[in-house]
Amino acid sequence: MLNEILAEKDGAEGPFSSSPRVLNLELSDRELDRIKISTYGIIKGQRGFLVGVCRNDDKELIDLAHKLEDIVLRLTAVGIGTCWLSGTFKRGDVMDRVELSEGEIIAALIPYGYPSERKRLIEGLVTGSAQSHKRKPVDRLFFHGDFSRPVEDAEDSGFADLIESVRLAPSSMNKQPWRLVLDDGMVHLYLQRSANYISDRFGFDLHMLDMGIAMRHMELACEIHGQDVEWVLHGPDIASANGGMVHIASLAIH
Numbered sequence: 001m002l003n004e005i006l007a008e009k010d011g012a013e014g015p016f017s018s019s020p021r022v023l024n025l026e027l028s029d030r031e032l033d034r035i036k037i038s039t040y041g042i043i044k045g046q047r048g049f050l051v052g053v054c055r056n057d058d059k060e061l062i063d064l065a066h067k068l069e070d071i072v073l074r075l076t077a078v079g080i081g082t083c084w085l086s087g088t089f090k091r092g093d094v095m096d097r098v099e100l101s102e103g104e105i106i107a108a109l110i111p112y113g114y115p116s117e118r119k120r121l122i123e124g125l126v127t128g129s130a131q132s133h134k135r136k137p138v139d140r141l142f143f144h145g146d147f148s149r150p151v152e153d154a155e156d157s158g159f160a161d162l163i164e165s166v167r168l169a170p171s172s173m174n175k176q177p178w179r180l181v182l183d184d185g186m187v188h189l190y191l192q193r194s195a196n197y198i199s200d201r202f203g204f205d206l207h208m209l210d211m212g213i214a215m216r217h218m219e220l221a222c223e224i225h226g227q228d229v230e231w232v233l234h235g236p237d238i239a240s241a242n243g244g245m246v247h248i249a250s251l252a253i254h
């Protein structure tokens with residue numbers, strides 16, 4: 001199933017018209033013993049990984065995450081567990097096994113497999129430190145028309161599924177940097193940069209991956225209602241009053 005999905009995705013363009021690469025790295029029994037693609041013990045027993053490769057460019061990072069998250073959700077739907085990793089894996093171990101062209105980076109590594117029933121101690125520790133599973137309240141993330149009118153009641157907003165699907169999306173360090181402005185048949189996606197964010201450490205902007213993930217969630221929330229969607233890359237001039245807010249793209253819903 002995964003190979004079929006990957007064949008379908010091969011060369012497919014994202015909302016920003018780039019086509020980053022997703023590779024499937026599978027370890028043989030021998031390699032499993034010999035080589036540790038290290039995830040610092042956070043993920044154990046993994047045999048397969050999705051490797052996300054693109055150039056270090058904001059639009060390509062968004063397109064890569066958009067593509068990867070679609071695969072993640074399709075795996076999730078059939079009970080396969082995944083975890084987005086952009087920081088806590090040893091890039092060197094992966095780079096030895098993946099051919100990169102000039103200028104390409106490994107922006108994400110996603111181990112996949114059957115999830116263990118047992119919740120391990122380490123997960124408690126890690127998710128505790130990243131405040132995982134917790135999500136910001138709706139009125140901090142979603143707005144009507146401009147940033148002065150927070151959404152008080154998601155159910156009444158006309159965008160209940162879209163709101164919930166973005167709110168539940170994973171984001172690096174669980175920063176939840178998405179801010180959405182709901183309009184007539186349009187949803188504008190903005191990035192709220194974190195003040196003391198460590199994305200510089202990686203040499204590329206992790207926030208862009210969060211944006212691509214959210215964009216796929218937004219589309220899907222509309223598609224399940226049979227709505228056609230289209231990304232518009234220019235946005236309304238409402239960001240300037242709110243420091244640090246960057247318009248990423250707007251979804252036109254038909």
Ligand SMILES: Cc1cc2nc3c(=O)[nH]c(=O)nc-3n(C[C@H](O)[C@H](O)[C@H](O)COP(=O)(O)O)c2cc1C
Binds near residue numbers: 042130132
């Ligand atoms: C782009 C991205 C990169 C991530 N990188 C890491 C990572 O390097 N290590 C890790 O343990 N978790 C990583 N995560 C997982 C997040 O910490 C996790 O999704 C978030 O804390 C929310 O947790 P939940 O989805 O389980 O609710 C990453 C998530 C995303 C979206």
